[in-house]
């Protein structure tokens with residue numbers, strides 16, 4: 039029996055691509071696995087990895103594939119391992135505000151489950167409505183507008199259950215909100231793109247849902263008054279849940295402030311009195327500057343926040359990018375991008391999340407122009423003391439636009455970690471270490 | 475790897491001493507027996523080891539050179555901040571060098587627009603807030619030891635404080651570090667940006683208890699002072715009711731900045747020593763601090779008061795002004811010291827439980843106290859279930875300190891039994907390494923060792939801590955020195 043056939047016998051279900059049947063639900067991996075495995079238990083995953091590491095078969099963990107475009111492409115793997123069937127809520131103690139879920143559960147479903155107890159899992163990643171899973175969320179450390187108040191899932195993950203590349207099942211971290219026993223390996227797992235372990239369960243801290251919510255849209259005629267307003271909001275006694283700055287194109291595409299050069303989106307969640315008071319403050323500190331000032335209820339603003347959350351993954355661009363910057367640089371960068379001749383040949387869309395120092399930029403344009411734009415953004419991030427990640431890079435550009443910018447000093451330590459956790463490189467390391 | 479104490483000759487020692495003096499200057503190398511005594515232990519004074527030397531570097535470059543020397547000579551080394559740690563983390567290694575960061579105590583940069591302060595590791599916690607307070611900012615993690623403990627120590631222990639329920643612990647406020655790795659290389663992890671990309675190595679370093687290298691610079695996030703702060707002091711007949719109030723407040727949607735419970739024994743100890751105005755006859759008090767935008771806090775105060783009353787509070791005092799508020803907190807922050815006044819000896823425990831098990835665990839701790847015939851005072855960060863039972867004993871009474879230590883260990887078992895942790899903020903260090911396997915399997919501890927080996931193949935950096943048994947760094951299929959830390963060969967074939 040071939041090794042792949044033996045692997046397949048270790049799981050409840052498997053699928054051989056090209057053999058008909060359920061092909062339609064198989065995502066675009068960018069490589070051709072010989073088999074797709076659908077385990078139903080952690081023990082099955084443990085057996086698969088134990089065997090795979092002995093035989094040197096590479097295994098790519100995934101959950102369905104909305105974010106497979108993140109990181110560098112996987113060159114080859116004999117098996118793709120789907121987490122979709124490990125999709126249960128295992129534990130939720132409302133009075134502890136802690137919950138443990140299996141990694142194949144959809145984030146949306148998890149949020150609905152804890153929402154029934156009036157609690158909130160405050161991460162709103164792109165892909166939320168198309169089935170992003172908890173495991174995918176932790177592995178990519180993606181987040182959305184709510185990270186302004188709650189941070190990314192790095193800030194929320196308390197523990198993980200994982201299967202190491204050699205098949206060992208391990209539980210790290212814990213189920214309590216404060217815990218310093220041993221290294222914080224659960225946080226190491228966030229953003230590791232499935233290159234270190236297969237995650238099977240995660241434990242998160244939760245937050246209470248707030249009773250009242252309001253959204254504000256401020257439209258500006260010029261970028262200077264927008265930057266000034268953004269700085270004033272950051273310095274004010276207000277605690278927004280979401281705070282985003284949109285460039286001219288997005289202001290009009292999200293139909294929030296058509297015609298505006300810039301717009302600021304804000305959401306406040308709290309007691310009604312407190313929300314009203316904070317909105318009043320924002321009006322005062324920005325008085326006269328915004329050309330338009332619109333207040334919206336929860337329902338009316340839904341579409342707007344969906345658009346902000348999905349950007350830039352929703353756009354059919356040549357590539358999109360995430361820049362991590364110091365706070366003030368993330369405010370000013372929209373203008374740096376807009377005014378630079380290097381980007382005159384392409385269409386740029388950009389959104390800043392100033393409290394997180396994040397800028398999301400998508401670029402649409404023809405071959406060489408797009409490559410120049412990517413180079414420009416990479417240099418810009420570097421000169422501002424930040425870092426950059428490219429994703430959804432169109433096929434023909436992949437040779438020239440690599441997923442990752444410079445990791446600096448950290449690179450050799452990252453490699454040491456990878457080598458220690460997975461000496462055989464069973465879990466495709468090229469997702470992150472593409473240069474090697 | 476536990477480094478075996480190697481027998482060193484007198485001549486070897488004087489050669490090393492002169493090399494150290496060459497690197498650091500004579501005023502920065504301590505070798506006199508009587509001066510070394512001060513460095514024999516940290517805040518956990520029960521364990522003492524005399525180091526070979528203590529060095530006081532002033533720059534990362536000097537730290538790097540000392541570490542380089544330690545590597546060449548296979549000398550174990552231990553970083554040290556203010557020495558207030560309570561788990562023996564800064565306990566010297568036998569025949570090792572203590573690297574004290576106390577002279578690296580400059581605030582390098584205050585960048586208000588970017589919400590960042592850059593400090594050297596020897597900067598005392600409270601100085602960070604002092605440096606930005608006039609601008610309306612502060613550094614959130616506030617351990618009770620904040621007027622002496624250092625940022626380097628805080629990073630190593632991932633320290634918490636009384637306000638971490640809402641604002642998080644050290645790991646949520648460190649954006650980047652510069653560190654000297656155990657082989658002497660200097661690296662930068664993270665930086666001035668709130669988010670970073672790639673493996674989150676910074677999260678490993680925070681809470682690494684000085685085992686992954688020596689932190690020489692720290693980028694800290696500062697936050698705006700809240701517009702309004704209100705502090706409630708509620709007293710209860712029964713500590714269980716105080717505990718139930720904590721869960722009820724959080725379930726109602728309010729996250730206070732901090733919630734602290736003290737039992738009757740602690741209340742009286744504090745009243746005897748500092749007089750914080752706590753009711754001496756209460757079974758327990760609960761301090762609730764609410765902060766945020768004025769309108770929010772104003773709405774929360776009556777809501778929280780109602781919950782407190784519903785859960786049996788007999789009296790609720792709202793601090794009338796900043797002075798009274800400071801007094802309420804002074805009582806809480808001096809609780810450990812106050813114990814020292816009412817008992818000749820006490821043992822501080824640090825365990826975590828899910829909030830929902832509070833009543834059960836407090837009951838079991840009481841039962842254990844009775845069984846051992848020792849008094850146990852409870853002062854704790856109730857909001858996040860972080861208990862600090864203080865076991866009182868008399869060192870003059872034969873066998874009592876051993877009994878206290880045993881009881882303290884039993885408490886940890888109770889914490890783990892209900893799904894909690896053996897430490898919430900004081901670390902594993904030397905003291906609790908024997909308890910690590912209550913929480914983790916051998917494979918799990920081996921996995922932690924993978925992290926350690928990725929940073930420190932030789933095992934010279936703070937050896938003998940955290941890991942219950944010595945572990946080496948042999949890689950499968952390679953000899954111990956088969957691969958080198960720095961420029962990993964063979965990565966091309968691997969990836």
Ligand SMILES: Cc1cc2nc3c(=O)[nH]c(=O)nc-3n(C[C@H](O)[C@H](O)[C@H](O)COP(=O)(O)OP(=O)(O)OC[C@H]3O[C@@H](n4cnc5c(N)ncnc54)[C@H](O)[C@@H]3O)c2cc1C
Nearest residue numbers: 063099101102103104105106169170171173174177232237
């Ligand atoms: C072509 C296509 C068909 C689809 N068909 C269906 C369908 O039939 N039914 C359906 O419900 N949904 C379907 N979806 C949606 C898709 O399944 C979900 O969006 C998916 O679950 C979300 O993936 P993700 O973002 O969670 O992570 P992924 O995109 O799967 O993975 C992102 C990254 O995280 C890593 N990763 C993910 N999970 C883990 C883990 N547990 N441990 C370690 N690493 C991990 C991966 O290796 C990868 O690097 C389809 C999507 C596509 C593109």
Ligand SMILES: Cc1cc2nc3c(=O)[nH]c(=O)nc-3n(C[C@H](O)[C@H](O)[C@H](O)COP(=O)(O)OP(=O)(O)OC[C@H]3O[C@@H](n4cnc5c(N)ncnc54)[C@H](O)[C@@H]3O)c2cc1C
Nearest residue numbers: 555556557558559563618624626627630633634684689899
């Ligand atoms: C009265 C009292 C109250 C306390 N209250 C609290 C509290 O509320 N919350 C809390 O969390 N803790 C508390 N502590 C514990 C202690 O103060 C903290 O752990 C503190 O962070 C230790 O800082 P330090 O500078 O004294 O470090 P040290 O004790 O000198 O060292 C602690 C650990 O850090 C390592 N280390 C020190 N500097 C560096 C560096 N630059 N690089 C790498 N490693 C380094 C050491 O090797 C050691 O392992 C309290 C202690 C006391 C005595």
